[in-house]
Amino acid sequence: MALVLNEEQAMLKEAAAGFLAEKASIKQLRELRDSGSEQGFSSDVWGEMAQMGWAGIAIAEEFGGLGYGYTGLGLVLEQAGRNLSASPLQSTVLVAATLIAELGSQEQKQKLLPAIAAGELLATLALQEGGHHAPLQTAASAVRDGDGFVINGGKLMVLDATSAATFIVIARSGGTAGDEQGLSAFLVDAGADGLKVEQRSLVDSRNVGALILDNVRVSSANLLGAEGQAWPGLSRTLDIANIGLAAELLGLSAEAFERTVAYLKERKQFGRVIGSFQGLQHRAAELFAELELGRSIVLQALHAVDDGQADLALMASAAKAKLCEVAQRASNEAIQMHGGIGMTDEYDIGFFIKRARVAQHTFGDYNYHLDRFAQLNGF
Amino acid sequence: MSDLEQFRQETRSWLEENCPASMRTPSKGFDDLYNGGRNPEIDHPDQKIWCDRMAARGWTVPHWPKEYGGGGLDKDELKILRQEMAAITARSPLDSFGISMLGPALLQFGTEEQKLEHLPKIARGEIRWCQGYSEPNAGSDLASLATKAEDKGDHYLINGQKIWTSYADKADWIFCLVRTDNSGSKHEGISFVLFDMASPGVTTRPIKLISGSSPFCETFFDNVKAYKTNLIGEEGKGWAIAKYLLTHEREMISGFGAAPKKSVGQMALETMGSDASGRLANGVLRQTIAQYQLDTLVFGATMARVGDEAKAGQGLGAASSIFKYYGTELNKRRNELNLAALGEQALGWDGDEYRGGVISRDWLRSKGNSIEGGTSEVQLNIIAKRVLGLPDA
Numbered sequence: 058m059a060l061v062l063n064e065e066q067a068m069l070k071e072a073a074a075g076f077l078a079e080k081a082s083i084k085q086l087r088e089l090r091d092s093g094s095e096q097g098f099s100s101d102v103w104g105e106m107a108q109m110g111w112a113g114i115a116i117a118e119e120f121g122g123l124g125y126g127y128t129g130l131g132l133v134l135e136q137a138g139r140n141l142s143a144s145p146l147q148s149t150v151l152v153a154a155t156l157i158a159e160l161g162s163q164e165q166k167q168k169l170l171p172a173i174a175a176g177e178l179l180a181t182l183a184l185q186e187g188g189h190h191a192p193l194q195t196a197a198s199a200v201r202d203g204d205g206f207v208i209n210g211g212k213l214m215v216l217d218a219t220s221a222a223t224f225i226v227i228a229r230s231g232g233t234a235g236d237e238q239g240l241s242a243f244l245v246d247a248g249a250d251g252l253k254v255e256q257r258s259l260v261d262s263r264n265v266g267a268l269i270l271d272n273v274r275v276s277s278a279n280l281l282g283a284e285g286q287a288w289p290g291l292s293r294t295l296d297i298a299n300i301g302l303a304a305e306l307l308g309l310s311a312e313a314f315e316r317t318v319a320y321l322k323e324r325k326q327f328g329r330v331i332g333s334f335q336g337l338q339h340r341a342a343e344l345f346a347e348l349e350l351g352r353s354i355v356l357q358a359l360h361a362v363d364d365g366q367a368d369l370a371l372m373a374s375a376a377k378a379k380l381c382e383v384a385q386r387a388s389n390e391a392i393q394m395h396g397g398i399g400m401t402d403e404y405d406i407g408f409f410i411k412r413a414r415v416a417q418h419t420f421g422d423y424n425y426h427l428d429r430f431a432q433l434n435g436f
Numbered sequence: 437m438s439d440l441e442q443f444r445q446e447t448r449s450w451l452e453e454n455c456p457a458s459m460r461t462p463s464k465g466f467d468d469l470y471n472g473g474r475n476p477e478i479d480h481p482d483q484k485i486w487c488d489r490m491a492a493r494g495w496t497v498p499h500w501p502k503e504y505g506g507g508g509l510d511k512d513e514l515k516i517l518r519q520e521m522a523a524i525t526a527r528s529p530l531d532s533f534g535i536s537m538l539g540p541a542l543l544q545f546g547t548e549e550q551k552l553e554h555l556p557k558i559a560r561g562e563i564r565w566c567q568g569y570s571e572p573n574a575g576s577d578l579a580s581l582a583t584k585a586e587d588k589g590d591h592y593l594i595n596g597q598k599i600w601t602s603y604a605d606k607a608d609w610i611f612c613l614v615r616t617d618n619s620g621s622k623h624e625g626i627s628f629v630l631f632d633m634a635s636p637g638v639t640t641r642p643i644k645l646i647s648g649s650s651p652f653c654e655t656f657f658d659n660v661k662a663y664k665t666n667l668i669g670e671e672g673k674g675w676a677i678a679k680y681l682l683t684h685e686r687e688m689i690s691g692f693g694a695a696p697k698k699s700v701g702q703m704a705l706e707t708m709g710s711d712a713s714g715r716l717a718n719g720v721l722r723q724t725i726a727q728y729q730l731d732t733l734v735f736g737a738t739m740a741r742v743g744d745e746a747k748a749g750q751g752l753g754a755a756s757s758i759f760k761y762y763g764t765e766l767n768k769r770r771n772e773l774n775l776a777a778l779g780e781q782a783l784g785w786d787g788d789e790y791r792g793g794v795i796s797r798d799w800l801r802s803k804g805n806s807i808e809g810g811t812s813e814v815q816l817n818i819i820a821k822r823v824l825g826l827p828d829a
């Protein structure tokens with residue numbers, strides 16, 4: 058596939074840019090934060106997004122989606138990154154729907170995917186347990202009990218935890234920490250007995266939470282995929298999730314950068330605009346080159362998903378590692394080049410660095426993915 | 437069979453028949469490439485045979501029009517030819533500044549007569565060109581060049597000095613920036629002329645590089661005649677041509693940023709070993725190599741994307757500056773990593789045990805990549821001003 062947008066994709070990008078700037082911008086994020094919204098996003102805006110088909114953008118048409126593929130979803134996520142738009146696009150559309158499509162039976166897909174595509178069902182993955190993304194270290198346990206399983210454990214970094222109706226909980230039904238074998242995925246209702254959902258407050262003011270699973274009983278019908286065999290589908294889903302987050306980080310970095318360049322042309326010191334100082338010009342030019350490189354790897358990685366490329370894992374870690382690096386630099390430089398005003402809550406630029414670090418951390422940061430990239434390259 | 441498939445079959449069997457076995461081995465380095473010219477430097481007799489055979493088909497410049505000695509191939513055919521050559525690891529038959537720099541400028545700005553006069557000789561490797569841009573006092577500030585060209589009717593009389601003129605002592609002709617007018621701003625009054633290096637009044641003096649070789653020269657002009665038939669574009673309007681040519685030079689140089697055949701990570705594994713988890717034994721070096729390989733992959737993706745965008749009629753402003761800057765910095769990083777990964781082996785300067793010091797010499801030579809064709813700092817200035825629109829100090 059050529060590394061350019063086709064007409065349909067270019068139109069989608071335009072539409073997303075326009076809609077999100079109007080309905081889900083930093084202004085709305087600030088209002089949500091200041092009003093103490095537990096949900097962290099607006100249900101009305103999410104309803105409109107679903108009506109435009111975005112909730113099913115990468116879901117196959119046979120399951121009620123648009124079938125635009127992940128390149129389409131990536132374009133919307135990039136615009137969401139630009140506007141810092143809060144919505145269940147990441148939790149439900151990028152991650153949960155993908156995992157269901159990867160692991161689910163025909164019946165499960167028929168039941169869940171159309172509901173997600175219609176914007177009626179919010180679902181989310183419950184994976185991380187410690188301070189870092191370490192999927193193979195999963196220790197939450199699932200023990201067979203009659204016709205079902207009993208799950209015990211704790212989960213962190215569960216996106217949109219307090220809004221989700223369905224959790225996909227990763228637990229170990231066999232093997233030991235570090236093993237690929239033995240990981241299972243379970244559909245757990247938000248109202249299940251023994252499940253406690255705690256709201257957590259992170260720097261980006263989004264909806265995220267922790268789960269405590271205390272003897273949560275689920276039937277075998279709630280198993281997503283075969284028992285103990287969740288890893289290949291989960292791993293693929295995590296690759297896709299990281300590519301989607303890389304797209305979001307690309308939009309976020311590009312916007313923070315453009316706002317910073319605009320400021321360089323406007324702010325005067327020593328009798329001239331600060332953008333005329335070469336010390337700042339070269340840093341801005343280097344960052345621009347990095348952003349262009351970041352844009353290329355995101356697009357190539359999105360195509361790798363849609364084309365079913367065999368090197369998806371490598372492309373995912375490359376895209377995530379690179380965009381973590383770019384976002385870190387862009388968000389840090391944004392504050393530095395704004396001077397004192399960049400440190401104020403009243404000014405919007407500080408919102409970028411907050412979302413950047415959470416998105417960077419989610420499903421593995423720079424250190425995780427650069428290490429994995431080296432391993433996948435054989436060293 | 438589709439036309440393209442047929443083209444592929446024909447290309448494959450022609451290459452099979454015509455590419456000498458010795459030309460299917462990688463060239464040993466920079467100095468081993470075939471550059472053509474009146475007195476070509478030949479390391480292996482097959483070089484000229486290979487070049488002549490390819491030139492007869494127009495395949496030394498497969499993308500140029502046929503009437504100028506090219507192959508007239510379209511983008512798809514060109515891709516197939518490259519693939520088929522890569523499949524048998526065929527060497528490039530001819531590498532020259534005529535192909536990578538002057539040719540594109542002539543195609544864009546030359547008259548029909550000038551194109552017919554010069555392009556076929558470039559394509560056949562008959563004339564080797566050098567680039568007379570830099571002067572002792574005009575490096576990054578190239579437009580302040582002072583080599584003087586006086587109007588003498590049908591020709592100019594040229595006096596002055598160039599420096600860092602790569603292969604001036606081996607080249608047959610020079611494309612040269614000269615000042616025909618001093619009255620306006622420094623960007624006006626520059627003319628782009630071509631002349632024979634065998635002309636009376638031209639002398640060259642090689643300069644030795646830190647890598648030990650002497651690829652470039654000081655070049656002196658003492659009442660040298662350059663005929664007006666070889667003035668490219670209008671008199672005094674050479675700056676636009678000079679800049680256009682530079683974008684092609686920068687694209688060529690940025691190609692150095694491509695991934696090496698054997699990855700640096702693999703090379704380091706062989707010399708340093710791994711720990712129990714299979715990771716390179718030294719974690720600090722491992723991270724530096726991983727970052728380099730990541731950037732190389734991402735750089736490749738960017739070359740591909742910008743290529744595809746150009747085909748689709750979209751374009752990234754100042755792309756050649758981004759590539760020049762990033763590609764050369766990457767190549768310098770790779771060469772530093774060669775030293776780090778290979779240790780003592782990489783420090784050898786001479787002798788068979790060090791293969792003549794090829795690693796250290798390449799490393800030293802790579803330092804010039806971010807200077808030649810406009811320094812990294814100059815590329816960043818261009819991006820800041822032309823792309824980001826930041827004002828002058």
Ligand SMILES: Cc1cc2nc3c(=O)[nH]c(=O)nc-3n(C[C@H](O)[C@H](O)[C@H](O)COP(=O)(O)OP(=O)(O)OC[C@H]3O[C@@H](n4cnc5c(N)ncnc54)[C@H](O)[C@@H]3O)c2cc1C
Binds near residue numbers: 568576600602652810
């Ligand atoms: C291997 C090699 C081959 C070459 N081949 C050729 C050739 O064939 N033909 C030819 O004409 N030339 C050739 N050159 C010359 C090359 O183009 C010049 O060396 C280059 O343009 C820099 O000019 P300079 O050497 O005068 O350095 P200077 O311009 O003096 O630069 C010195 C330092 O100052 C920095 N600097 C200068 N101006 C600025 C600014 N405005 N902002 C920030 N920093 C600045 C530079 O980046 C550099 O770091 C070659 C050079 C090399 C190294």
